[in-house]
Amino acid sequence: MAxxxxxxxxxxxxxxxxxxEPAPDEATLRELLGAAIRVPDHGKLVPFRLVRLxxxxxxxxxxxxxxxxxxxxxxxxxAKREKERLRYTFAPLVIAVVARLDDTSKVPEIEQRLCAGNVAYNILLGASALGYGAQWLTGWAAYDPDVAAILGLAANEHVVAFVHLGTPQIEVPDRERPLLDELLGTWTP
Known part of the structure; x- marks a missing residue:
């Protein structure tokens, strides 16, 4: 392992x-999020923003x-009503990663969405690097226009991730991962 x-x-x-608890303090959070937004961004559109909960x-x-x-x-x-009510209360901090799509741009929409997704993934990686835990969740709320309104999102915006952040309270075992040899192919003419 390298x-x-x-x-x-x-x-x-x-x-x-x-x-x-604890979640990253304000200075650490700003450092983490500042690093997380350094993503590939075709056209320099900055097709994302963050909402703190x-x-x-x-x-x-x-x-x-x-x-x-x-x-x-x-x-x-x-039981499901209570689950909805408490869904965002477990981790001390939740960051909603929001895609801001520019339909007037020559940059394809999928690239803009992927850019926002990279921000979410960078938050996961950065949290891990800093010794915190994180989970990227979506669920129905990420795709619901009424929830978007609650969050104050514009018509061209939608949630790509609710990233829950905090300090792990348990040691999480790794799960079985796919085998690279089953996924990697080589194109030949």
Whole structure:
């Protein structure tokens, strides 16, 4: 195992329910996010932005989502209502990574989305490098236009990731990974 690649080889997601205090402090968070936004960006569009959910705001956000879920599915069980309400409260910090798509640009939409996705992944890698845990989650809320309105997103914006950040409360075992030889091919003319 090559030492320079150790971070990539050891990276894994920590379930949001297993992320506790402390989250990165403000200075560390700014350093982490500043590094995370250094992504490939065809056309220099900066097709992303970040929304912080912290403290009481996480609970309020979850309550709004639970209300919305109940309106959309009145038969939703009490357990699922509570799950929606508490979904964003486990990790001490959640960063919503938002794609801002410019449909007037020559840069294809998929490249703009991937750019935003790279920001989310860089947050995961950076958190791991700093000794924190993180999990990239989406779920129905990432794709719902009413949730986008709650977050104050514009018509050309959507959530690509809710990145939950904190300190791992457990040692997370690695999962089985795919074999490179089953994925790598060589094109020949």
């Amino acid at each position: 030492a320079p690649l150790e971070l990539l080889l050891q990276r894994h997601s920590v379930p949001s329910r297993q992320l506790g 912290a403290g009481e705001a996480k609970l309020r956000f979850g309550e709004r989502l639970a209300e919305l879920a109940i309106r959309k599915q009145p038969e939703l069980s009490e």
